[in-house]
Amino acid sequence: MMHDVYIHDIGTALGGITERNDAATLGQSEAECQRLADKIGIHSRPIAAPDQYTSDLARAATEALLAQTVVPTESVGALLVCTQTPDHLIPGVSSRLHGQLGFPQDCFVLDINQGCSGFVVGCQVIANWLRTAGGNGILVNADTYSKLIRRGDLTTRALFGDAAAATLYSTQRKGLRLLDCRSYADGSGYDAFVARGSALRTDTGTPNGICMDGPGILNFALRKVPEAITLTLDAHGLRLTQLHAVLFHQANSFMVGQLARKLKLATEQVPQNCMNLGNTVSASIPLLLKEQMNGLRRGDLVMAVGFGVGLSWGVTLLEYVGND
Amino acid sequence: MMHDVYIHDIGTALGGITERNDAATLGQSEAECQRLADKIGIHSRPIAAPDQYTSDLARAATEALLAQTVVPTESVGALLVCTQTPDHLIPGVSSRLHGQLGFPQDCFVLDINQGCSGFVVGCQVIANWLRTAGGNGILVNADTYSKLIRRGDLTTRALFGDAAAATLYSTQRKGLRLLDCRSYADGSGYDAFVARGSALRTDTGTPNGICMDGPGILNFALRKVPEAITLTLDAHGLRLTQLHAVLFHQANSFMVGQLARKLKLATEQVPQNCMNLGNTVSASIPLLLKEQMNGLRRGDLVMAVGFGVGLSWGVTLLEYVGND
The missing domain is CATH 3.40.47.10 (Thiolase/Chalcone synthase)
Incomplete structure (x- = not known):
């Protein structure tokens, strides 16, 4: 039996520091920064604080999701974290999150590594899971690229922000099919x-x-x-x-x-x-x-x-x- | 329609250096090394050479698999690499492998992060994929833990070897269901x-x-x-x-x-x-x-x-x- 899969809700979290694309931050002239910000359409970005890691953003987004929905942690059958900036190479961020928030032991827990296609690819993995297993699953997309960006490289620094989003998928008909x-x-x-x-x-x-x-x-x-x-x-x-x-x-x-x-x-x-x-x-x-x-x-x-x-x-x- | 999924064949590759659990290598007495090797049942291990990375082992295992089966790369609909020791955090090893071996653009390409449960978890991901999509998929399990092991920590150093295995999954009935x-x-x-x-x-x-x-x-x-x-x-x-x-x-x-x-x-x-x-x-x-x-x-x-x-x-x- 193949289930239909739905997106019910999304919880979000942003890096704790706001970095502006201005002269004081980027070390270029105000005119140059204005020109850059206008072209890319990005004037400020949330950035993770030095002691804030991907697992912290992932946790905050997941807690926001759980707070705004009626889904108990015990009902979550799959917990995926899509990130390219994990706390550690071993284990994955999903393991940390699983332990911190007390998801059940028979939950399917996995980190996947994907960047700007990671919402689509993560959706494929979790939907394939739910199509056969049914139930609820959470896909967390979370990254802290700022920690890998060279501060002098404005072509990347002015672009990227640090954030997380936790999306509740379910085979119960509601929201987005x-x-x-x-x-x-x-x-x-x-x-x-x-x-x-x-x-x-x-x-x-x-x-x-x-x-x-x-x-x-x-x-x-x-x-x-x-x-x-x-x-x-x-x-x-x-x-x-x-x-x-x-x-x-x-x-x-x-x-x-x-x-x-x-x-x-x-x-x-x-x-x-x-x-x-x-x-x-x-x-x-x-x-x-x-x-x-x-x-x-x-x-x-x-x-x-x-x-x-x-x-x-x-x-x-x-x-x-x-x-x- | 849900397809049955089979394992057809497996290609393998080992790290290029053989490290023995002996006195010369581990810096302990021969008696102590013998006692340790006998208890853990590990006498030598393949270790990646300094210029050998997870993508190299993954590629060698995948090439071995492709050489010993009749599956053309064009028919591979999913290419998963399970690793906790990627070449880079961004992009994944699977991207590198996809480019090196010329898999098709409509292939589902993904790195997953899992350790000693990674064959089972990878099997779940690729099987869920094939159950709905049908066709062929390759799961590569590859790691170079030796690069993260503290050389003085014999409790881990004497245990781990570096290797890769590429497993061909298919919805065509053959091998292991x-x-x-x-x-x-x-x-x-x-x-x-x-x-x-x-x-x-x-x-x-x-x-x-x-x-x-x-x-x-x-x-x-x-x-x-x-x-x-x-x-x-x-x-x-x-x-x-x-x-x-x-x-x-x-x-x-x-x-x-x-x-x-x-x-x-x-x-x-x-x-x-x-x-x-x-x-x-x-x-x-x-x-x-x-x-x-x-x-x-x-x-x-x-x-x-x-x-x-x-x-x-x-x-x-x-x-x-x-x-x-």
């Missing part, structure tokens, strides 16, 4: 976004920390993302105009704008929230979805679109079925 | 096995590297593993004597012996191969399964049992259905 979820990969683009000197490989000849080929990723996204969206729509006999909203991963406002333009989407179909969040990696889509959920009406179709490190990209298609 | 797969977690035991100072948390007051509470893990395994085995058998109306083999994670010979004794398993039901491999983390079960596959007859039941870091534990029940 998962209609489709598909992801793609092109590992030949591994070097387009790498945290050098992280984990175990010794990278010589390059500075340690996150190295990003921004133009390469923009070019890849403009080629691959519209293709994946079209494939998904075609599979369901849908047109872009029938989508209530397309929730792009909030890489930055410039990139989202380019994608929207290329697809000829109406401005009101493409909500954005990166101005004071930045690019929060795999948490960005659920942070945006949480803001949008209250405004949805029964039958509204929402598409979530992730793309980035790996390279990887993917699409999730959702339909709002009401909240009762 | 997956009858059941279940995993458990107790995150309150997070601290029983931690790689301190790995990834992003600053751990003060303790040396960096792998810290293991050996007696605590033995005690946990002796309590929880038999319980999980019994639950699984009961669910299928089976008795222990009906199992052709129980493939325990090769933590060490002492621990496997204790588990076998507690369960009153016959010696011939409990194959071991850690003497010259050591504890190869999540690769240990597929390394052992590969050795056993040729000796199986149609109808033979095999149980794979993982346990360790997290804490976590799990059971996979397989039935050999023949090779034609």
Whole structure:
């Protein structure tokens, strides 16, 4: 028996420090910072405090979710944490969270490693689990990229924010029904976004920390993302105009704008929230979805679109079925 | 439609250096080393060379698998790498492997983080994928724990080996049919096995590297593993004597012996191969399964049992259905 899978609710948490993209912070002229902030559409970002780790953000988001829903921890059959910035390599953040919040021992507990496609890929893993097992599951998307960013590299520093989002999935009909979820990969683009000197490989000849080929990723996204969206729509006999909203991963406002333009989407179909969040990696889509959920009406179709490190990209298609 | 899932074949690769548990290596008296090696049943272990990383072992194991099977890379719909010692935190080892070996872009590519339960947990993820999608998938279990082990800590150094195993899963009937797969977690035991100072948390007051509470893990395994085995058998109306083999994670010979004794398993039901491999983390079960596959007859039941870091534990029940 295959169950349908729904998203019920989302809890969120932000890094404890607000970092502004201004002259005092970035060490450039005010005019230069203004130009940069305007182009990327990011004026400030939440950043983890020095003693705040991914597990802390993951825990806060999960506690927020549990507080605002009626789901007891005992009913959670799967607890996934998607992160690329764990506290430790061994064990995973999900183990820590499992112990801290007292989830049951027969819970499926796992860390998955994925970046800006991590909401879509995580959705695939948890939905595949629930389709067969039924019940409730939580996917936490949480990262603290700021700890891997070279402070002098403004092309990445001005972009990324630290945050977490905990999404409650269930086979009980409510909220957003998962209609489709598909992801793609092109590992030949591994070097387009790498945290050098992280984990175990010794990278010589390059500075340690996150190295990003921004133009390469923009070019890849403009080629691959519209293709994946079209494939998904075609599979369901849908047109872009029938989508209530397309929730792009909030890489930055410039990139989202380019994608929207290329697809000829109406401005009101493409909500954005990166101005004071930045690019929060795999948490960005659920942070945006949480803001949008209250405004949805029964039958509204929402598409979530992730793309980035790996390279990887993917699409999730959702339909709002009401909240009762 | 839910597909049945089968394990067809396994490719393997070992770290390029052989490290012996002898006086010259461990810096203890020969008598002391002999006593230790005899107790844990581990006399030598493959260790990754300084320039050999998890992705290198993962690639070698996957190439071995592809060479010995008839599965073309284009037919692989899922590529999972289970590791706790990736080359980089960002991106995952699976991305690198995907690019190096030219898997297709519509492949589901993901790193999962799990230790000695990683064969069982990985099996759950890939089986859930194949049950709905059908087709072929590869799960690679690969680690280089030696790079995180403190050389002076003989309680861990004498145990762990570096290796990789790539397992071909398919919905085509052949090899071992997956009858059941279940995993458990107790995150309150997070601290029983931690790689301190790995990834992003600053751990003060303790040396960096792998810290293991050996007696605590033995005690946990002796309590929880038999319980999980019994639950699984009961669910299928089976008795222990009906199992052709129980493939325990090769933590060490002492621990496997204790588990076998507690369960009153016959010696011939409990194959071991850690003497010259050591504890190869999540690769240990597929390394052992590969050795056993040729000796199986149609109808033979095999149980794979993982346990360790997290804490976590799990059971996979397989039935050999023949090779034609």
